[in-house]
Amino acid sequence: MSSNETHIEPAEAAQQVSATAARDRLLAEVLALPSLPGVYRYFDAQDQVLYVGKAKNLKKRVCSYFQKDHGGTRIGLMVAAIARLETTVVRTEAEALLLENNLIKALNPKFNILFRDDKSYPYLKLSAHAYPRVSYYRGAVERRHRYFGPFPNAWAVKESIQLIQKVFRLRSCEDTVFNHRSRPCLLYQIRRCSGPCVPEGQGPDYARDVRNAERFLLGETQEVMDGLQAQMMAYADALQFERAAEVRNQIGALTRVLQQQAVDENSATGRDRDVDILAVKVQGGRACVNLAMVRGGRHLGDRAYFPKHVEEATAVALDDAEEGEALADRASPERQVLEAFMAQHYLEAQVPGLIVVSEDVDEGLAEALGQQAGHKVTTQAQPRGQRRIWLEMCCKGAELALARLLSEQGSQQARTRALLDALELGVEEIDQFRIECFDISHTAGEATMASCVVFENHQMQSSQYRRYNIEGITGGDDYAAMRQVLTRRYSKLAEAAQLGTGRLPDIVLVDGGRGQVAMAREVFEELGLDLSLIIGVEKGEGRKVGLEELVFADGRPKVWLGRDSAALMLVAQIRDEAHRFAITGMRAKRASVRTGGSRLEDVAGIGPKKRAQLLQRFGGVRGVAAASVDEIASVKGISRELAEEIYRVLH
Incomplete structure (x- = not known):
């Protein structure tokens, strides 16, 4: 064999032949597509969706991707990564548009513009009641109530409620409060409510105010104003001057509101x-x-x-x-x-x-x-x-x-770069730099919870956060808790990384000093992982903020980044987020344990109906736990044997 010839191993040659055959099959599949409207999806070799698109003509559109030489552009990289495709034929372009965007939201493709699915718009609600209540509402709507909106934020809803109270004096109290009042509240005294909770405030005037409030929210401001003026004149003609004065005050308040809102009446129609x-x-x-x-x-x-x-x-x-x-x-x-x-x-x-x-x-x-x-x-x-x-x-x-976003991102990127420089880490893709941070939280050994938060692409990735319930250890043993969470987190990931199907973080941050780092070192040695990944955040002298030091598992000397260091700011941000995530999970777990939580549902033979009967009878899980076996057995549908089992579980 001459020196200019290239030697190709048999395995590599077989792999090239297989890739060529797969590409040929893909192109044949593309040529067989129908000339109809539809939606197409591209997938890579790991079966991850790359792109979702729509087309009037599926065959023409999809063929265009493979007929051009895109070079090293982004689209060229995407086309080179396509391993298979899926298509769905539809009847119209409208159907294609809806299906395309439903798939984009569901699959989160890498090469599609993706907006966060936000269903959290607030509404202003008028309840279905003899004396409707005006309130802030967020959630699924019910037909029996009236809803106005959506509003862009909670502040806009609350401001509108204040306007409704000023002008139309509708009540905002809960029904439970309304039903048990014997005299009007403070809002009545400051003329923000007409007091329908007592007989003096009940009558046709409240219903009229509700109708006017609805028309105001619908934009019929001139009609509302005309109606109030006619009502005022009617009261004056009937010599009911006090009522006429009240309506006059309403007109004045509405006028001031419209001036503040700067509504262009000619365009608001x-x-x-x-x-x-x-x-x-x-x-x-x-x-x-x-x-x-x-x-x-x-x-x-x-x-x-x-x-x-x-x-x-x-x-x-x-x-x-x-x-x-x-x-x-x-x-x-x-x-x-x-x-x-x-x-x-x-x-x-x-x-x-x-x-x-x-x-x-x-x-x-x-x-x-x-x-x-x-x-x-x-x-x-x-x-x-x-x-x-x-x-x-x-x-x-x-x-x-x-x-504002670009400024914040620039600051965060500077922090990332400062940390890389401080630790002398050579990372090729700074946007892919990943940190996973762990913290342990408990209350005197009760309800131990571990958290793992993720920092990547210069921001916290809340969708990748994880909590771990720590069990089978001595209460309050933070070292054992750290061993358990690191083992659970990295045992499978270590195997996947060795096979090339998983990725370890660039830094594993633990909230603690030498003791926690030593425990993390033992876990990584057992799993055969690189010890240089582990960094501990040790409290400084007097546990003062800004004096923290970084402790390394591979024997490097401790590093103090400096009180005003951008790198320390990033480390503190990640550590604090891990602490927050752990403590909120611990508190929820502790509350669940102390109140019985969902243990009632874990009892064999207790379904939603029986559970509801028990809670209704005894006023909650604590009441069930305080009841005797005989008292539990007296509930309809609960046998003596089941009552004994419930008592045993709750005690």
Whole structure:
């Protein structure tokens, strides 16, 4: 064999042949796709979803990925990683849009723009009651009550409740309080409630105020004002001057509210009573979509959203555009981010009839949202008058929110780099630098809980946090607890890392000094892991903040980072988060143990119905625990044998 020839091992040659055959099968599958509308998904060799897309013509769209040479671009890396694909044929583009975004939210693909699924919008609620209560509400709605919103934040709801109390004097007390009052409360004295809890405040006037409050929230402010003026004149004509004065005061309060809200009465009619305003800003590889809400003609505030995978997704989307789209539109990250937000956000949210946007969006998107909502949805990109003012405010909010995020990220990246420099760690991809931190929490040995928090990509990754119930140790033995949690965490991960299917963190941080580090060292030696990963955070002299030192398991001398060190700030941030996560879990576990928790459900023969009967009879788990066997057996459906078993479990 000449010196210029390359020797290929048989195993490597077989692997190359297998990869080529797999690629050929994939291309054959692509060529066999139908020329119909649908949704496609790309998967890598580990069966992780890479990308979800929709197409009018599945065959044409998917073939375009494999007919071009994308080189070393992001889309080139994605295409090279595709091991298989799945497709779903649909009837219309609207169905394709809905399915695509449902899959994006469910699968979290690496090359799609992804917004956090936020169903936590608050509402203002008017209860179904003879004398309805106005209250803040968050959760699933019930048809028997009236709901107004959604509102962008809790502050907007509470401000609206204060306005309702000032102008219409509706009650805000709980029904249990309302039903047991014998005299009006302080809110009645300061004229924030008409006192329907007592006979003097009950009557048709309260129902009238409720109707006016509903109309005000729906944006019918002029109608409410006209009705109050007519009511005032009617009382005056009937010589009921005290009542007329009360209505006059209501009119004055409503006038002041409208002036404070700066509602443009000419624009707050028709569709402008309920409007969403969307502004997008893309900078520095990150994006912000700011959503402002107008409900009932009142500007309620805004909320900023920050999607993930912006750089990857916008690079792929350049090739994932419909044929015939303008080049400027295809190359606009702002439009891609905005359309992704609209599709994902309005899948399950209420869609107003008008959406004012900072970028032109696909007309088919508004049509699909309208079909989903059951009414026409219009988008407007270049508004005038009041809508333009709203859009300018929203754009400014997006710019400020993104600038704040980039500033925070820059600070966090600087902290990450400072820690790497302080520890002399050579990490190729700083964005992939990962720290896992452990802490132990208990109360005098009771309800021992261990926490593991994760820091990666310059931020805490709360979705990857884990808690561990520590059992089978002497109460209060923190070393044994640390041994148990590290063994449980890394025993399987060590095997996976050796096989190349798992990844160990770059640093394992333990909250403790030499003793905890020594215990972690024993676990890592038993598992055959690198001891240099372990770092302990030892309290300084007098346990003062800023004097902490880092202790190493591989024998390196202790390091003091300095009171004002950015590296110490990062270490303290991670350690404090591990402590918070451990102590909240410990408190919940301790409360569960002390009250019996769900042990009642663990008794064989106790289902939801019998458990509810027991809790209702004895007033809670503590009451059941305090009951005798005979008392438990007296509950309908509870036999003597079952009562004895319940007593045994609870004692």
